Amino acid sequence: MRNNRSKNAVGVDIMTNFALIDGKKIAYDDLGEGTPVIFIHPPGMGRKVFYYQRKLSDHMRVIFPDLSGHGESSRINAKEVSIDYYSKELVAFLDQLKVTRAIFCGYSAGGAIAQYISIHFPDRVEGLILSGGYPAVLNKSLRWEHHAGMYMVKKHKKLLSRILAISHTKNEDLRNILFLHMNKAQKDVWYNYYKMVLHMNLIHQLNNINVPSLLMYGTKSDLINKYAEFFKKKLKRQHRIVFFKQSTHQLPTRRWRHVNDEIIQYVQKLETAPK
Numbered sequence: 001m002r003n004n005r006s007k008n009a010v011g012v013d014i015m016t017n018f019a020l021i022d023g024k025k026i027a028y029d030d031l032g033e034g035t036p037v038i039f040i041h042p043p044g045m046g047r048k049v050f051y052y053q054r055k056l057s058d059h060m061r062v063i064f065p066d067l068s069g070h071g072e073s074s075r076i077n078a079k080e081v082s083i084d085y086y087s088k089e090l091v092a093f094l095d096q097l098k099v100t101r102a103i104f105c106g107y108s109a110g111g112a113i114a115q116y117i118s119i120h121f122p123d124r125v126e127g128l129i130l131s132g133g134y135p136a137v138l139n140k141s142l143r144w145e146h147h148a149g150m151y152m153v154k155k156h157k158k159l160l161s162r163i164l165a166i167s168h169t170k171n172e173d174l175r176n177i178l179f180l181h182m183n184k185a186q187k188d189v190w191y192n193y194y195k196m197v198l199h200m201n202l203i204h205q206l207n208n209i210n211v212p213s214l215l216m217y218g219t220k221s222d223l224i225n226k227y228a229e230f231f232k233k234k235l236k237r238q239h240r241i242v243f244f245k246q247s248t249h250q251l252p253t254r255r256w257r258h259v260n261d262e263i264i265q266y267v268q269k270l271e272t273a274p275k
Helices: 047-058 083-096 110-120 140-155 157-168 172-182 187-198 203-208 228-234 256-272
Strands: 017-021 024-031 036-040 061-065 102-107 125-131 213-218 239-244
Touching: 017 083, 024 047, 024 083, 036 047, 036 083, 036 110, 047 061, 047 172, 047 256, 083 110, 102 110, 102 256, 110 125, 110 203, 125 256, 140 157, 140 187, 157 172, 203 228, 213 228, 213 256, 228 239, 239 256
Parallel strands: 036 061, 036 102, 102 125, 125 213, 213 239
Antiparallel strands: 017 024, 024 061
């Protein structure tokens, strides 16, 4: 079952929903009506990183799952973690919700899963949104960042959770929400999520993405925004690439008003486009 949101969305408690998939419980929030948009979180962070995207439920249906091994979802064998594993999990999750097609929105490394689903499960994809997305990890600095994340989650999980919470917002209440939610993630699953993205390369498959795309980057995120060039060259369908000035990588929380505005415009354009 799903719960409709009350009018004063952000800041109120929302009853967590659970879907049963292959014996696993997937925790999720499901708000609003209309075109469904499913949000995919990065390693460790869970669905709470999309706290401000709840406001989008005034305009569309928004669905925020915790991938297995994260947040309030079931624990799993970390050896199973792969882009294919999580992609199939999300497709099965949509089956449970009786959603045939959705817009997939991936943030940071979560964008790897959104891209993979768009490539390998095209019949389930209505559109693709990436915030700080990249199809491979090629430059040394970004590789180092992934290795650093893997080391920190293995040795200093709580410290990494605190650092990520602080980097995402100045709001103390939200920092605490993010910190507590990240601490629920399985250490080995978090580690392997970083690892799977570190070793992926979807560049040569990008031309198989056959839906309009929205890509958002912060101009201060030099490690990642350079990857926009690959999408610009490879994507065959209409796409919009937005660079938010004086912005870092943490767009969903730090520049949420602009992110939400872009998503609203994208969805409205998709809904009115000739089929």
